[in-house]
Structures are given as structure tokens and as C-alpha cells.
Amino acid sequence: MDTTIQPINYLNAGVTRQPDGTTVFRVWAPFRQVVALRLGDNDIPMNATGHGYWEAKVTDIQPGTPYWYILDEDLRRPDPASYWQPEGVHGPSFIAASNFTFTDHDWKGIAPEKLVIYELHTGTFSPEGTFDGIRQRLPYLKDLGITAIELMPVAQFPGNRNWGYDGVFPFAVQNSYGTPDDLKALVNAAHKAGLGVILDVVYNHLGPEGNYLRDFGPYFTDKYKTPWGDAINFDGPYCDAVRGFFIQNALRWLDEFHIDALRMDAVHAYFDSSAVHFTAELATAVRDLETRCGRRKLLIGEIDLNDPRYVSPPLQGGYGLDGQWVDEFHHALHALLTGEQQGYYEDFGSLEALARSFSDVYVYTGQYSVHRKRRFGKKPEGLPFHQFVVFSQNHDQVGNRLLGDRLSANLPVAALKLAAAAVILSPFIPLLFMGEEYGEKNPFRFFTSHSDPDLVKAVKEGRQQEFAHEGTAPDPQAEETFNGSKLSWNIQDETSAAILSFYKTLLQLRQSRPALQNTAREATTVYFREQSSLLVLERSAKEERLLLAFNLGSEVQSFVYENNGRLREILNSSVDAAPAKPPASGEIAVPPMSVVVYEIGSYGN
Template sequence: MNNTYLPIGASLDKNGQCTFCVWAPTCSSVSVVVNASPEVTWPMVKDEAGYWCVKVDHVTPGMQYRYKLNDDLLRPDPASRWQPEGVHGPSAVVDKNFNWTDSAWQGIELADMIIYELHTGTFSPEGNFQGIIARLDHLQSLGITAIELMPIAQFPGHHNWGYDGVYPFAIHNAYGTTAELKQLVNEAHQRGIAVILDVVYNHAGPEGNYLPDFGPYFSDKYKLFWGQSVNFDGAWCDGVRNFFIQNALLWLDEFHIDALRLDAVHAIFDSSALHIMEELTEQVRLLEQRTKKRKILIAEFDLNNPRYITPVEKGGFGMDAQWVDEFHHALHAVITGERSGYYEDFGGLELLAKSLQTSYVYTGQFSVHRKRYFGKEPVDTLYNQCIAFVQNHDQVGNRLLGDRISTTLSPEALKLAAATLLLSPHVPLLFMGEEYGEKNPFQFFTSHSDPELIKNLVEGRRKEFAAFNWEGEVPNPQDEAIFNQSKLSWKLNEVPGLMDLYQYLIAFRKKRPALRNFRRNDAVRNITIQNNVLQFERHGNYDALTICLNFGREAQSLQLEQSGLKIFDSSDKKWEGPGSLAPEVVQPAQAFSINPYSALVFEQTNSNQ
């Protein structure tokens, strides 16, 4: 495909003229049918690439329309910006104008990101964008510098995680309007908070997906767990590629969103000479040059393949960052003792140490769970290209009961987990409510209308998680109670001292030069393991820290090779802990004690760096 911008959907001008454009290469005729009384039909003209367009006068925002295909089928617009009556109803024209006040905002770099993942429907009692806006001050005071919204594209029914969306250009109608999403981004930028949007380009949801009626959006060439794969490399794939690239540019440009998190890119199959992820990166770099604002692409996948985040000149796709599940798996297995499902590949501090050193745990060795040799070392990358977490929507929501670690771990263990993440060299991501120890679950919920689909959904989840040997019935995701009990309680003192500790460590991370070095060759040094204690050093810009993490149930005796000034102990009384056992200053070879399930940080006082 060439780099020509091919607009799709309904584009309304200030003079009331609206250009309708839809890609339908295999249709013999396409018309716009305006839901006026009586209905008005406007025949469209097709170009050589399969795009049908027409200009219509006297259009006002909110006007509803459908496309008539082959003088027969009436269908909503694939690039609809608004579905007021849901996935099966007509599309509506939107007014794109908004009074932005963020012209000074340039975006932020990954190195400066403290990410907070949230689900719009369960984050607040309101369950919409206004509910998020009302809590931005809380996030700002916590030290959050980026919020990541789970997918907001129109999905069937009222509530859903968002990965069943079928209108990538339309905002889910229960969350708010285009103006309200823009208001959220604008307000976030006023507080120094970037906005990341989770988008799904690897599949479409099963209900309300009318894309196949317009053209070959999907292919049977590759088999997917969720259904048909998106046609990125077959006949007529140019229109499909343009569809998703324009969607990405819409959010990053018109909505001023700072970054996209691309869901499950390992399920995006493309044998083209120019992979769709590389092409998308290319287009986003052009947008950066045009807007003079930083725009970031984050890949979510679990293949331990650094190609996605390797620079193009070194044979990669040039994306900015990726989620790193294996830091989570290694930490979770150690701190909870779980060993079922994919956790069978983890357990033992040496694997957590490996994650701290190389981000991926599996870099070519044999994986028992996958039953094959797996992974590759992420050379030519930086630590700040890797996003790590203690919890996220997947790792909580894909448990049988959606239970958070705050329901099983002690307060001291929760503080240790927080310290392990925030003192690691990776970009940290918090899952909503984690900062105060939210006890409400985050479960899988849907509100489909097709009975057969609902039945298959429950059965599919049962099979998907059989390897975990969880006992009990799989909760029915259609049950309204499942959605309601997944809402945050906002009991900010749920685990006393926890939120203060998060706030302290986030601020500490921002100001310590040793925690702001992301070079793989010298940021993390001298990792040792002894008696359930993982010890390592962080170095950067003449600052050196020694970090001690005790994952054992007993206090341990330690020694340091360098003299150190104690600057943090997660068991301190100020965090509602039992009280620190370590002295304020430790000399080399001087024995001292560390509490069970606690983290200690010393500033090296005789370091050469």
C-alpha cells in the first residue's frame, strides 16, 4: 500500500456537507440511506481501490444512516463513529470539533511512564469517562503519569471487557461521547498524565460483526482461538490494512491520545514484505513529525520475541515497547507459591532474577508448559521498552473467580510485590485499585444477546483454563452481578500503609538517577540469591543502590559488600509494618537483619560510580 491517507467513514464539514466513504470492493452497488422520514437514499461512486464515496449536503450531527449493499442489505458503517442504538442499530454522524487547551503538551517518554490500567465501566460508580475525570486528581497525587484505558470500541450490550468490540472507530455508547473522551484526554494532559488506549486489531467480536458483508476483512488462512484472522496479507488486503492504520491515526491524532497498546499482536498474521506492524509504526512516526508530539506504540504478546521492539534498521518492526508477562509470572509464582497452568514454568528466585536481568525469563531454554524450546534474548533493546506488572486485567480477570492477590497475600507481601515492581528496571504498570489493596474481584463479564454464543463462551472459558485445575463452576459472564461486583470499592485504606508506600516508591523512582538508567549493560548489577533473599544493585549517573528482597517467611541475616545508608524499608512502621530490623548505616561485612516479606534499599556510600 502507498502512504496516501484514505479517509473512511462519515466526515462532516463546518458547512454541513458530509463525505461518506466506505471500502466495499466486492459489492456491485452501495448507497447511503439516511434515516429521515421518509428515508433518503444517496447512490455512491466506486473508485479502482474499492472505495465508495458520496458528498451529501445539509447534514447535521446525530443524523443516523446505514449503507445499502447490492440493493439489498442494510448495514451500519464499518467505520462508524457512533452507534447510539448499539451494534445492530444505525450509525450516526458526529461533530469532530473540540476546544482543546493542551497545545503545550508534547507527550511523555516511556522512561517517564508510571502506567495505571483501568476499565472504564468498573473504575468508578458512574462507569463512564466522567467517572475517570473525577478521579484524575487521585491518580495525579499517587504519581501516575499515564492511564491505560481497556478497549472502548463499541461492543454488544452494556458491559464487556472490550475485546469483543466490532466498531473500532466508535466509542462504546455507555461510556460517553466523542467530546467526553476528548475532555478526558484534555483534562489528563492538564495534570501531566498521558493517555494510552488499548486497541484490538487481531480479531473482531462475534456479535454485530458485519464487516464480511462489505469485503474480505477476514481470512481462513490462519486459525485463531477467537475466530477468523484479519486479512492483512491476502487478496484485497490493502483496504483492510488502511482500515486499521486509519483507526490508529484517528485516536493518536484527532483524540490527542499519546499511545496505543495493541492487543495480542502474536495473533496478527502477516507474510507481507512490509509487516502491518512495521507499516503502522512508519505511519505513526510520520504523524509524530507532523504534530511534533510523542506518539508511542506498545505491543502485547507473550512470544518473548524482541523483533517487535527492535529498530527497523536492525531487522525489527520498530515498535516502542511491549508488555512482559514473564516478570509477572516469575514474581507471582514466588510470592504466592502457585505452580499450576503456565506457572509450572516458574517458581524459584533465580527465575525472578533472570527477569530483572533480561526481562524475558525464557530466552531459548526448554519450557515445560509450552513443551518446546522458547524465547530469544532481547538484545538491541532497553529496559524501558518493557512494561512489567504485579497484576493486570488478564492476570486477575482470567482467574476462575477474578481474585486479586490482595485477597490472599499478607499486607507485608503486598508491599514487597509493589517494591519489586517499582524498583525493577522496567516501566511499571499498576492495575486499578492495586495501590490500596482493592479486595473486589475483577471478573470476566459480557452482555451478549445470542443464546448460542453465550453457551459457547462459558464452555470456551472452561476449556481455556483447564490447565489451572481450578475447582468450582465457571461463573456465568452474562450475570449482571459479575459485572457489578467487579467495580472498585474505593476503600483507600483497605490495606493500611499500602497506598502511602506506593506513593513514596513512585516518587522515589522518579528522582533517583540509579532508577532512571535503562541500559541493559549496566543498570542492574551483582544479582545474588541466598536463603529466599534476592539482592541486586541499581546503578546510574553516579548513583548506586543496593536492593534486598526477602521472599521468605523468616527474618534473614545479610551482609553488604559496600557500605550503605538505609533509605527504605517496606516493613517500617510508617507503612504500618512491624518495624525495621536493619540499622540506619551498614558497613561492609556487617551482619544485619531483614524482616520476612520485605524490601530494603541502601544508598551505597563508598561507590566508585
């Protein structure tokens, strides 16, 4: 019996160039009586082709040509599937030029177990704030030791300053970052450097300003609510075209732009009661694309549900995602290092919570959560560790603080090194947030550049209300909030250079040691003693065994290794001196707020 999900062939919206030189314009507007394509001063009637789609064929149209859709003879709107909005979200759509030729023919994608992700925001990563600014710094990132960059959303948003989660044209590349060909050039250069590219996409809502999809059809539903805007209509009447719209979007980034993976924002807000969940249908479409293009394509979900169904194989009743962000690892580590216990951190703060995350991935696997006020989670049994992405910082966990302050603003260097080691030497996929590798001090704040005065006021007041108990929140609309969030690239001073050197050492260690590359569950054993602040991991592969000792306390802690094998120190975050002599009788002493890594050898060596 075939239990796989069969792909559905949806009609593609937007503009398509045909082999005969004609250009097809297609838009979904099921409730409109008349739809026309406006080119210059001419309105070209569009033909209804069934299921709510309208179509027009045009000859001799050139890249750079602006166009609009005219709905019921009086409502002028840009194309929901626009590829290019150089005049912003309220301007016309443009026929995008496509002159770039990829030269990454030998690139076959990247396996999940090889991922070391570097998350960045295009506008604040470089002084230029563009795709080209990222491309110029690819050699630095390659030298650092990461294997893939992750771009925060680049879909067209209002203005030129935004995190990207307020995008309203899912197919269009943000005009202040560069052209579609500039993004392709970045991907091509990354592949030439041996780096993968992950793109953050938002399929749970669209932003408020410039969101014209309601004028075309029922893209949204009142049946569900999200904290950020109306939920997408994945399971109501007319949802087939909506599902097709977003699946087409995902496939375009992965295929036309040669993107290697999508990080899907807030998948828990993909509300769908269909027999086949949208997430599963999307995963099936991506697997089909993999077969056609001969390259690995990945889907990684941000999911605020400790539910392994999302990353389980379809044959086991899962949705088939390749990976998942694990916020609970962050929460457990952050609460221990900072002592913070407010908000969702009230569920964390114990060494047991961090140990549980190292052993089970999720901290909550059915226990009662004080913060959620209910039992929460299920153990993800049988799933390899390389399906889970962990971090000590990311855009959410930094930017959604009152001041957008990073760990480097609050913790000593020893603690920063410890946090880095916990992430990079874990059996999971490590993710670094831009600048953390050298202890960047500039914050990463929440910023916008809306043009609607009422919306500007509402966002500012909402942000202040959210943090009323903590203090005054920076004005999201102020240009200085954005400029102050740019990386300083201050990597020359002694402290920054030392942190950067340690990150490189950790990443080189991960890449060179088989035990650190083994993501099988049975290859990691966790020991901890709550009272001692000492967490110990034994990681193994056929060729070697390593012992990793993390001391998250302020006093020296000892540990007796009772299994067979002598210990040889290969890393100590607390000193720059040569490795110490092998400890006697298997007893090790771990300095305060540090990590020590030992190679476990055979007796007689």
C-alpha cells in the first residue's frame, strides 16, 4: 500500500516567459467580475480560465516594464506574485530582469549533519546593507568555519528597514538589498566557496502595510488568530489556490535561486485541519524538486511545539521536515548563564533542564510547564540529533529583548566561551547569530520603516506596552535604532580577537573529530550532578571517544571518569597554556565557568 503523499499540480501565479517569446500574466481573483492587465496607458482584458484564475498573454514585453492589475474596472493593485517592486510596496510591479547565469553546476547541496549555520540580517550585517555586502565577506565566513549562511527574510517589506517578517510580497526581493540577480550572485558565490544558503520564509502571516492580497481573494481566514496578523487560509473554502501560491513560492526560491534550504518561520502557526497538512504537502513538493534537480533541498521549521510529528518521516505519520529549531536548548542554557527567570525562562534555570535537552532534545516531553500552565511536549524518540538546530543567540532571542542586548553585553568572556562550546560541540546542528563569534557589543534591536502614521504609532505603543515592566523600549521607527543595530566589525581589539580565535578552534574541532560529527542518539551519553554545576557529555564514534565537561558554576568542580580509558586534554577554555598532564585515576578538575575536552584513550597508551 502506497502511503506517500501525492503532489498536487497547482497553477503558477505571476509572470511567466514562454518558449515562443510571449509572456503570460496569471492572477488568482475568484470573486472579481472583471480583471485587466495595465501596461502603461493600455488596459488589456484578462480571460477567466477557471477556479478563479485570470490570464493574459502579451508579446514584445521587456524587463523593467511596470504593470498593475485592475480589479472590477476601478481598483488598481500590484501583482501578489510580483518578482520585483523597485518603487516599494505601494508602487507598480515590474517585469524583473533575469540576466544572471549560475556557474555552480558541481554543487549538490548540503547534508543536514554537515550544517553549521550562521544567521544574518542583510541590512545590518555589512556597512552596505546589501546582498553584495554579504558576498564580499564570504571569505571571512568560510575562514570562520561555518558551512551555511541563513538570510533573515528578504521578501519585499515596506520601507528599507525591517527584520523581514513584515513582508507583503513573498516572491519579490527586497529592493533596498539589491536585485533578484544580486541575490542569485550571492548564492552562486557562496556555493563556489563551499557554503550553503538558507533563506527564512514567512508563511504564517503577511505584514500590515502594502498587504493587498485581500483585494484578490480569500488568502486569509478569521477561523484562527496569530499574534502578528491574520492567519493564512490553509484549510478553508478556496484554500487550494492559497496553498499552491505558497508552495510555488517555496519552490521558486529553491529552484530558480538555487537556495539550499528554507527556514520556515513559526510553523506552529500554520493552522490546518486538512487531512494532509500544508507542511506535509510542501515537504512532498520539495522532495519531488530534489529528484528533478539532483540537489539536496532542506526544510527547517521554527516550531514552538515539542511535537516530533513535524520532523518525523511520512511513513511514520510525520510531516517530513528535515529539521527544527529548538528554543528550549537556548532557554535552558541562557537561564543558567544569566540567572534570568522571567517570562518563559521561569520553566528553566536548573542544570537538569540543560542535561535533559542534551539527552532528549526537548526539555519538556510531557511534564507540567509552569509558564504554559499545562503539560507540554512529547519525546522525539528515534530521530537523529542532526534534525535539531540549537543556539545560544539568534535574532528572536536577542532582538525581542527590551534593548536588543546580546550575551556579550551581560556576560564575561569565560561565559561567552562556555556558551559557544555548548552549542558548537553539541550533537545538534549549531547556529551562530551574526557577530557573536567575536563578541559583538552593538545590540540587535527591533526596527521598522513604515509610512502609515497610524501603523507607526501602533507599533511603537505596542512595543512599549510589551516591555512596560522593564523600561522604555527604543523607537522601532527611528533610523538610529536601525543604525545602532549594525555590526561594528570590531574584531581587532584583544578581547574580540580572543573570542574569535576560540570560535574558530571550536569549529575546527567539530569538523576534525569523528566523535563530534556523530549525530546518532546512542553516540552521546549525559552525566550531571545538580549540586555541582557540572555537566559532562561522552561523545563517541567508531574511531574515538571524547569527554566534554562543562562547569557552569563559580567554583572548581571535579569529576571521576569511571569507564575504561585514559584522558588526554585537548581543549580548555579557561587557559591559553599547553594541555595539562593526564589526570590521575580518571579524576578531572574543571575550572569555574569553563569547558574542558578530553580524548579518551586505551589503557597502555
